């Protein structure tokens with residue numbers, strides 16, 4: 001692979017993909033949010049514009065990375081969500097098939113209903129909310145219609161640092177930076193963190209081996225929001241200063257009104273059986289993430 005087209009590359013995961021692949025491949029990175037000088041504007045919902053841009057670059061592989069990722073926004077805007085997270089993926093499939101190149105799609109652990117504690121690559125999806133339904137529709141379309149594809153499923157994403165991280169770590173870090181000494185964290189949500197840098201590297205290994213198909217791809221070790229928050233506070237040396245209060249999801253029902261499964265824990269069974277699982281334990285990944293991306297971020301002595 002020497003030429004890679006990365007669509008929707010301006011977010012948390014796109015940053016890691018750019019860093020992973022820019023050194024030894026020609027990359028073209030696009031997004032609707034042009035927040036870097038290495039990004040160009042492209043709305044992948046516009047099939048003609050998407051096709052024209054990818055064909056002009058003539059890549060060896062198409063990475064369709066982007067999506068709407070705010071679950072509450074998706075719940076409130078179903079048409080926009082299906083157009084972005086499902087139908088734009090159909091665009092990517094048509095384009096990759098026309099060029100006869102492989103397609104990478106990013107799936108989500110959120111497609112399960114949470115009745116099981118742990119899900120491997122062969123468990124059946126049953127998406128609960130609009131975001132999850134649209135992402136699952138995208139995944140199914142890729143699996144049924146792509147000639148060559150990788151679907152890599154991520155869990156609770158960690159990456160991008162203060163500027164790009166929109167998820168749990170950043171939400172906790174912002175509260176700490178604002179001087180909070182008491183955090184309310186849910187104790188009824190189970191999942192698996194996913195470090196964007198390890199994820200991008202693991203994708204590279206699959207591409208090199210050309211082992212197409214579906215792979216769960218999360219950090220080692222199933223956990224919970226509460227445990228991640230505790231590990232984060234410990235890692236920052238704030239155990240004596242910051243109290244963590246366990247609350248149920250009902251506490252945040254107004255803010256986080258989109259349905260979420262009680263468990264979205266993934267197991268990388270296929271990657272492990274292939275001998276190709278390089279995803280590190282989540283505590284190790286969290287520690288590295290905080291050191292590399294959040295050093296000096298907190299206004300604390």
Ligand SMILES: NC(=O)c1ccc[n+]([C@@H]2O[C@H](COP(=O)([O-])OP(=O)(O)OC[C@H]3O[C@@H](n4cnc5c(N)ncnc54)[C@H](OP(=O)(O)O)[C@@H]3O)[C@@H](O)[C@H]2O)c1
Nearest residue numbers: 008010011012013032033043044066067069106108154157
């Ligand atoms: N974040 C997670 O916890 C998580 C978990 C599992 C799977 N995933 C999947 O991982 C992938 C990457 O997500 P991420 O975590 O990097 O989220 P992100 O930081 O929100 O990045 C997604 C990027 O896609 C862009 N985008 C949205 N609509 C677009 C369009 N029509 N055309 C082009 N670009 C568009 C977004 O722009 P705007 O910011 O302007 O919307 C954003 O820059 C997504 O497919 C997501 O579903 C994420």
